Amino acid sequence: MIEDLSRSQQEILDAAAECFMKMGPDVASIDDIAGLLGSTKGRVYHHFRSKGELLYAVRLRSVSLLMERVSPIAAQDIPPLEKLRAMSFAHVLRILKFLSYHRVVSEDTRMFFRGSAKPHEKEMIEQIIEMRRSYENLYRAVLTEGIEAGVFANQSVSITLHSIIILMNGPCFWYSPRPEQTDKDVEEIARSVSDLVLRAVVADPAVLETA
Amino acid sequence: MIEDLSRSQQEILDAAAECFMKMGPDVASIDDIAGLLGSTKGRVYHHFRSKGELLYAVRLRSVSLLMERVSPIAAQDIPPLEKLRAMSFAHVLRILKFLSYHRVVSEDTRMFFRGSAKPHEKEMIEQIIEMRRSYENLYRAVLTEGIEAGVFANQSVSITLHSIIILMNGPCFWYSPRPEQTDKDVEEIARSVSDLVLRAVVADPAVLETA
Structure with a gap:
């Protein structure tokens, strides 16, 4: 699933x-x-035979950029709270650093739903949606685990999942990088969004302060 | 700002x-x-002279549909917690009931940012963005009030504002209505999303249970 690009x-x-x-x-x-x-x-x-091939590669890389950082965290044997914190922080940081990839993708999902994608595009987009589904499953797993452990509030897993993904992808829509911006500033934003994700999810935010 | 349509x-x-x-x-x-x-x-x-005029009217109505429900709540003299609860619930409910309007709009904001809008479209979209800004200010006000009162956690108002708007607009992306769906089901979803907004925002979620 993770590509090997020169x-x-x-x-x-x-x-x-x-x-x-x-x-x-x-x-x-x-x-x-x-x-x-x-x-x-x-x-x-x-390297790429056509614009279509480039567009496909951009879409693919947008998901694998997330996957390559988040999936090792998901595989760690750590409590759900710390896991979700690390996963969501890594996700938002990737969105902020590779904004253009994610902006392109947020557009063509819509094209797909509208059914205006051409047949060969449809196949590619379906494949990417499939990859995105396995990505979402990493979050589904940690949410389920946290709810079972009582650390996360007992809310609808599916609405919570959709919502936190949207929340984490949010910077795609509202973030515009400034030239004088440092890595630290970007991390600050990622931490703020990740904090919102955790607050929305935990049963008691007191655990966030002690963690 | 609120139109009078037959x-x-x-x-x-x-x-x-x-x-x-x-x-x-x-x-x-x-x-x-x-x-x-x-x-x-x-x-x-x-009623409408051209497709362009229709598209403009659809965009305009998408914001005024939200405005006409949320702005009277924002004007009420009630504590920030109850106010944000009522505002976010009303917002999500409107998104769910007028999904197509909001899907159309979420697309052309992007076109605008890309600068690919034609000059006369640009003017219309700027006007709608202006309306949306006044809409967002209703949330900015209640967030600021709640933070000052200590009911809401002391987080960056601007990141929180962007994030809760995205969260409330989320159903645009993931919700597909089912034929057998009742008004009650739709309200259930609106309440779940609104709960996530409140959880993300409050200092102590215990107040949500007692409220």
């Missing part, structure tokens, strides 16, 4: 995600992407 | 919102909208 491929995808986000996937061209990279179209085509 | 205009807008959501605003035509209404194009044109 540094050069990653750079190309970063530029592609940036162009797709800014211009929209319909308008952005391989020319624009090469232009942003300051390189030739040849370099792009060496 | 029943017939509302019906047309309901059908337009449905078509824009399902087919996308680019693809949906006045023909499709009239078809869904089971009426003539003439009836649509009697």
Whole structure:
């Protein structure tokens, strides 16, 4: 599930995600992407055969960027509270650092629901939705565990799950990075959002202060 | 800010919102909208001169649907906890009942940020963003009041505000109405989301149980 991309491929995808986000996937061209990279179209085509392939790779990487950080945490043998804290912090941090990837993806899920995706796109998007489902299951597991342990409030797992994912993806919609922003500032935001997730979920927020 | 629409205009807008959501605003035509209404194009044109005008009216109505319910609650002289509970419940209920309006709007904000809106669209979208800002200010006020009173946890108002709006709009993304669904079921969902908002915000959730 976690891809193995060369540094050069990653750079190309970063530029592609940036162009797709800014211009929209319909308008952005391989020319624009090469232009942003300051390189030739040849370099792009060496790794990706078409814009469609780039768009697919951007979508795939948006989920695997989350998966590669969060899934090792989910596998750790630690109590649900600490686990959810670490998972949600890592998730939001990734959203903030790879904003363009996630912005592109939040758009095409909608296209999919609207049924306006072309057949070959549909297959790709279904595959990515499948990956996202396994990602969500990491959260479902820790929520269920926490509710059973009585640390998390006894709420509908499915509504809570949807809601915390939306909450963690929230910065996609409202965050715009400032040039003078440090890593510390970004971590601060991630911690604030992650705190909101934990508050929404725990039975008693007193445990958050002592933890 | 709250419009005065005839029943017939509302019906047309309901059908337009449905078509824009399902087919996308680019693809949906006045023909499709009239078809869904089971009426003539003439009836649509009697009220709205173009598809652009319909799209604008749908966007406008999505905010005023929220405003007309939430703003009287915001104006009441009640403690911040009860106020936020009533506001968030009313908001989510409106999202659930007028899903198509809100889905259409969540799409074009993005188009705006991408700068791909045409100049005359830009003006309309700016106006709607302005309305949405006054809507958000209702929440900013109650959050600030609650934090000052010590009932709400002392968190960043701006991150909390963004986050609870996203949380309340969440059903736009994950909710799909079932045919057998009752008003009670919908209220149940609204209450669950509103509870998550309150939990994320209050200093001590014990007050939620006693309230």
